[in-house]
Amino acid sequence: MDHETFRRYGHELIDWVADYMRNVETYPVLSRVSPGEIRDRVPPSPPEEGETMEAVIEDFRRIILPGITHWNHPRFFAYFPANHSGPSILAELLSAALGINAMLWQTSPAATELEERVMDWLRQMLGLPGEFRGVIQDTASTATLCALICARERSSGFRINEKGFMGGVMDGALRIYTSGEAHSSVEKDARIAGFGSQNVVKVDVDAAFAMVPEDLEKRILADRNSGLIPCCVVATVGTTSSTALDPLRPIGEIARRYGLWLHVDAALAGSAAILPEKRWILDGIELVDSFVFNPHKWLFTNFDCSAFFVRDPEALTRTLSILPEYLKTDLDRQVTNFRDWGIQLGRRFRALKLWFVIRSYGVEGLRTKLRDHLRWAQEFKEWVEKDPDFEILAPVPLNTVCFRFNPWGEGASAEDLERLNKAVLDEVNRSGRIFITHTKLKGDFSLRLCVGQTQTQRHHVREAWEALCETRTVKKHRKG
Amino acid sequence: MDHETFRRYGHELIDWVADYMRNVETYPVLSRVSPGEIRDRVPPSPPEEGETMEAVIEDFRRIILPGITHWNHPRFFAYFPANHSGPSILAELLSAALGINAMLWQTSPAATELEERVMDWLRQMLGLPGEFRGVIQDTASTATLCALICARERSSGFRINEKGFMGGVMDGALRIYTSGEAHSSVEKDARIAGFGSQNVVKVDVDAAFAMVPEDLEKRILADRNSGLIPCCVVATVGTTSSTALDPLRPIGEIARRYGLWLHVDAALAGSAAILPEKRWILDGIELVDSFVFNPHKWLFTNFDCSAFFVRDPEALTRTLSILPEYLKTDLDRQVTNFRDWGIQLGRRFRALKLWFVIRSYGVEGLRTKLRDHLRWAQEFKEWVEKDPDFEILAPVPLNTVCFRFNPWGEGASAEDLERLNKAVLDEVNRSGRIFITHTKLKGDFSLRLCVGQTQTQRHHVREAWEALCETRTVKKHRKG
Numbered sequence: 029m030d031h032e033t034f035r036r037y038g039h040e041l042i043d044w045v046a047d048y049m050r051n052v053e054t055y056p057v058l059s060r061v062s063p064g065e066i067r068d069r070v071p072p073s074p075p076e077e078g079e080t081m082e083a084v085i086e087d088f089r090r091i092i093l094p095g096i097t098h099w100n101h102p103r104f105f106a107y108f109p110a111n112h113s114g115p116s117i118l119a120e121l122l123s124a125a126l127g128i129n130a131m132l133w134q135t136s137p138a139a140t141e142l143e144e145r146v147m148d149w150l151r152q153m154l155g156l157p158g159e160f161r162g163v164i165q166d167t168a169s170t171a172t173l174c175a176l177i178c179a180r181e182r183s184s185g186f187r188i189n190e191k192g193f194m195g196g197v198m199d200g201a202l203r204i205y206t207s208g209e210a211h212s213s214v215e216k217d218a219r220i221a222g223f224g225s226q227n228v229v230k231v232d233v234d235a236a237f238a239m240v241p242e243d244l245e246k247r248i249l250a251d252r253n254s255g256l257i258p259c260c261v262v263a264t265v266g267t268t269s270s271t272a273l274d275p276l277r278p279i280g281e282i283a284r285r286y287g288l289w290l291h292v293d294a295a296l297a298g299s300a301a302i303l304p305e306k307r308w309i310l311d312g313i314e315l316v317d318s319f320v321f322n323p324h325k326w327l328f329t330n331f332d333c334s335a336f337f338v339r340d341p342e343a344l345t346r347t348l349s350i351l352p353e354y355l356k357t358d359l360d361r362q363v364t365n366f367r368d369w370g371i372q373l374g375r376r377f378r379a380l381k382l383w384f385v386i387r388s389y390g391v392e393g394l395r396t397k398l399r400d401h402l403r404w405a406q407e408f409k410e411w412v413e414k415d416p417d418f419e420i421l422a423p424v425p426l427n428t429v430c431f432r433f434n435p436w437g438e439g440a441s442a443e444d445l446e447r448l449n450k451a452v453l454d455e456v457n458r459s460g461r462i463f464i465t466h467t468k469l470k471g472d473f474s475l476r477l478c479v480g481q482t483q484t485q486r487h488h489v490r491e492a493w494e495a496l497c498e499t500r501t502v503k504k505h506r507k508g
Numbered sequence: 509m510d511h512e513t514f515r516r517y518g519h520e521l522i523d524w525v526a527d528y529m530r531n532v533e534t535y536p537v538l539s540r541v542s543p544g545e546i547r548d549r550v551p552p553s554p555p556e557e558g559e560t561m562e563a564v565i566e567d568f569r570r571i572i573l574p575g576i577t578h579w580n581h582p583r584f585f586a587y588f589p590a591n592h593s594g595p596s597i598l599a600e601l602l603s604a605a606l607g608i609n610a611m612l613w614q615t616s617p618a619a620t621e622l623e624e625r626v627m628d629w630l631r632q633m634l635g636l637p638g639e640f641r642g643v644i645q646d647t648a649s650t651a652t653l654c655a656l657i658c659a660r661e662r663s664s665g666f667r668i669n670e671k672g673f674m675g676g677v678m679d680g681a682l683r684i685y686t687s688g689e690a691h692s693s694v695e696k697d698a699r700i701a702g703f704g705s706q707n708v709v710k711v712d713v714d715a716a717f718a719m720v721p722e723d724l725e726k727r728i729l730a731d732r733n734s735g736l737i738p739c740c741v742v743a744t745v746g747t748t749s750s751t752a753l754d755p756l757r758p759i760g761e762i763a764r765r766y767g768l769w770l771h772v773d774a775a776l777a778g779s780a781a782i783l784p785e786k787r788w789i790l791d792g793i794e795l796v797d798s799f800v801f802n803p804h805k806w807l808f809t810n811f812d813c814s815a816f817f818v819r820d821p822e823a824l825t826r827t828l829s830i831l832p833e834y835l836k837t838d839l840d841r842q843v844t845n846f847r848d849w850g851i852q853l854g855r856r857f858r859a860l861k862l863w864f865v866i867r868s869y870g871v872e873g874l875r876t877k878l879r880d881h882l883r884w885a886q887e888f889k890e891w892v893e894k895d896p897d898f899e900i901l902a903p904v905p906l907n908t909v910c911f912r913f914n915p916w917g918e919g920a921s922a923e924d925l926e927r928l929n930k931a932v933l934d935e936v937n938r939s940g941r942i943f944i945t946h947t948k949l950k951g952d953f954s955l956r957l958c959v960g961q962t963q964t965q966r967h968h969v970r971e972a973w974e975a976l977c978e979t980r981t982v983k984k985h986r987k988g
Binding site: 029030031032033034035037038039041042043044045046047048049050058059061063064065066067070072073074075076077078079081083084088091092093094095096097098099100107110111112113114115116117118120121122124125126127128129133134135136137138139141142144145146148149152153166167169170173177180188189190191192193194195198200201202211212213215216218219220221222223224225226227268269324330331332348350351352353354355358359362363371372373374376380383384386387388389390391392393454465466467468476 | 509510511512513514515517518519521522523524525526527528529530538539541543544545546547550552553554555556557558559561563564568571572573574575576577578579580587590591592593594595596597598600601602604605606607608609613614615616617618619621622624625626628629632633646647649650653657660668669670671672673674675678680681682691692693695696698699700701702703704705706707748749804810811812828830831832833834835838839842843851852853854856860863864866867868869870871872873934945946947948956
């Protein structure tokens with residue numbers, strides 16, 4: 029493709045994107061295709077000869093678009109969002125065009141130094157301790173994996189890296205503590221890093237689904253008495269099911285007392301700490317060793333962009349650094365080489381989109397959007413509470429509401445309620461009007477609505493409530 | 509940013525990108541800034557109020573661009589390329605605009621099904637076995653980590669995931685075999701996965717820097733006799749230093765004989781297998797368990813895009829699957845959920861750019877470009893060979909030439925040659941005309957030139973040679 033052809037189709041696609049963002053509400057939120065439908069429309073073999081960009085773009089509209097679930101739809105209330113914004117998309121365009129690899133300082137000094145700067149901006153915005161240093165990772169899964177490995181290496185005097193778990197370095201198994209409400213990535217990462225699922229201790233949660241510090245301490249002591257080696261605590265600020273908030277201060281005091289690494293997964297909720305009135309969710313952060321939150325979830329920055337902070341960068345780089353001859357440069361002692369700060373060697377230029385977003389909105393502009401989302405989530409919660417056919421299943425400290433349809437009151441069985449609410453979920457999602465997802469809380473099937481999309485306004489949240497209320501008329505009398 | 513503002517700046521930036529790609533040769537390849545220079549030009553704190561997009565774009569040009577090392581410059585010959593193309597950049601724009609997460613089928617069926625299709629296109633293009641199934645990973649580092657964990661789990665009957673390395677599952681340490689020329693990510697991944705560096709056995713290489721199968725077998729047997737447990741072989745097709753080609757067939761036969769998982773890292777060189785005349789580099793591929801190559805290196809597809817293939821997808825998903833309630837869908841038994849095929853849960857829509865690139869070029873169009881690169885690398889090699897002041901340090905089976913300036917002949921010391929060639933490297937790179945990097949081969953400092961950029965033409969390779977020849981006049985008489 030020559031440069032003028034690129035220019036021509038670039039302009040065409042910018043118009044398409046602008047129109048798409050303006051009209052995204054006209055699409056069903058959740059794609060309606062059936063399994064295999066898209067695959068069957070793509071030829072089974074690649075073309076020998078090149079095709080025109082017209083044909084490719086036409087197929088993008090005809091084949092791909094119907095199979096898209098519209099994550100930036102203002103009525104997308106599922107999972108946690110992966111939100112974005114105009115400035116972020118423009119920065120992704122520039123990043124794709126530059127096509128650099130930000131693995132070393134010299135492979136693009138601006139990528140490294142801008143990343144250092146914008147990560148420090150985020151540190152200030154969230155009120156993280158001054159000594160925290162940040163690096164952009166792809167996802168919180170990866171950041172938490174880095175944290176677990178750091179914890180493992182600190183516990184073993186950096187000898188598991190060298191000798192492996194089987195090298196006779198440890199006298200007992202290393203143990204990780206997290207709550208039963210923690211994200212599945214904690215257990216997945218514990219498997220990857222060789223701890224094993226069995227050594228992930230699920231600490232009790234309270235009525236608000238937050239970790240109980242007393243139970244944490246009890247389990248640490250019991251493990252020590254059994255010859256096991258407490259290594260790491262992963263606390264969650266904003267659990268995936270219900271945005272429950274583990275109390276960092278008492279957890280941090282326990283972690284310090286017993287010499288455990290404390291990692292905090294605040295993937296969604298970290299963004300809320302840019303609000304002075306929500307800063308309390310990170311109370312005790314000065315006791316934390318590592319911290320991750322995802323600007324790609326709730327700070328209008330395209331996925332992937334996960335902000336990982338560590339108190340002691342040397343613990344991270346000592347754990348992850350490996351330096352073959354072909355990556356050495358003369359400046360290695362003077363500069364930051366982010367290759368040593370993560371799992372992957374290659375790294376995209378992701379600082380650019382953060383810079384575009386923070387400058388374009390300003391911190392106050394970001395705060396305004398988050399306050400809207402928080403307020404509308406509270407309103408939705410109030411609508412649920414006031415309706416005798418619905419009930420709230422968890423506190424709503426942030427932007428996510430867990431609730432269920434229960435026209436039968438206290439006598440209803442969990443099985444009946446699950447069947448009923450699955451039907452509600454299926455019906456509202458198939459309508460295309462909204463997309464919400466579910467979870468389980470203490471075994472109870474729960475609907476779950478998260479307000480976090482860039483374009484969402486109050487009336488979209490109201491429409492979600494109305495869509496849910498409409499299904500009720502159909503479902504109400506179908507018990508058993 | 510409203511949609512019309514997005515449209516306006518989108519058009520402005522498309523023009524900027526088209527101009528940039530046309531004029532990229534006017535920039536020095538390697539950025540000339542000093543450490544701290546970019547950082548000092550970015551304010552230490554974020555703005556409270558939003559700024560105009562004019563101001564942000566202006567700062568992009570003024571502050572960021574001088575700190576960019578231009579990876580898509582036609583005279584970028586460093587490392588391995590991270591090349592891209594117009595169709596790929598356009599697809600990245602669309603992917604950023606859609607902003608979906610391809611973790612589950614339902615979170616965008618088109619993303620999952622297009623990925624299945626284009627990965628099968630790649631499988632056919634490279635002549636991989638029919639049973640191979642593919643998934644897009646970010647980098648070969650991550651793909652190789654997945655392979656090592658699969659090998660670990662197969663060796664332990666999937667019990668290390670459950671009980672951990674310390675769970676008494678294994679009687680001895682698990683061992684990984686790779687050549688001394690393998691990429692640093694193999695050892696890094698072995699650390700992450702808990703094997704430890706000490707259990708990465710460096711098999712001897714021959715004069716062409718390829719793994720010696722007889723030495724592999726000898727080491728496996730010696731380990732078995734010592735109570736160690738051979739687990740995995742990582743063969744490299746196209747080593748990072750010199751694109752040496754480990755012979756897959758004899759290695760595969762040994763791996764089969766002793767029941768080891770065989771993973772192949774063909775990060776750069778895999779793309780060459782789309783050429784019928786180069787298909788032999790994968791001879792023996794039917795004996796392989798997993799295989800990775802990077803379309804983002806040499807197939808004109810933006811970083812990141814790493815193509816990972818496995819013979820037995822169930823071994824992969826059984827190793828990496830973890831299914832919390834909030835990720836369950838009704839269709840889980842009927843569809844592919846790529847969340848179970850990698851480390852991360854969240855996934856960008858990367859299949860789109862592969863689809864745009866393969867359709868836009870056609871397989872034959874891609875072959876033409878690769879043949880050009882291969883031919884020009886051979887020409888460069890011939891220029892080096894014919895010049896008495898230079899010498900070739902490794903075979904050139906593909907697009908990468910290892911060589912050094914040696915005006916002194918056989919009597920020169922390795923130290924003198926290293927000093928001299930470091931000075932040459934520094935001078936040509938500082939000139940801004942070309943960017944090449946270095947490696948060490950059997951302890952000898954080697955310059956290294958890789959022909960793989962999308963816009964590179966023969967005259968650019970010739971200019972690289974001329975730039976190198978010019979430094980000779982300065983350096984020739986500075987011995988000792």
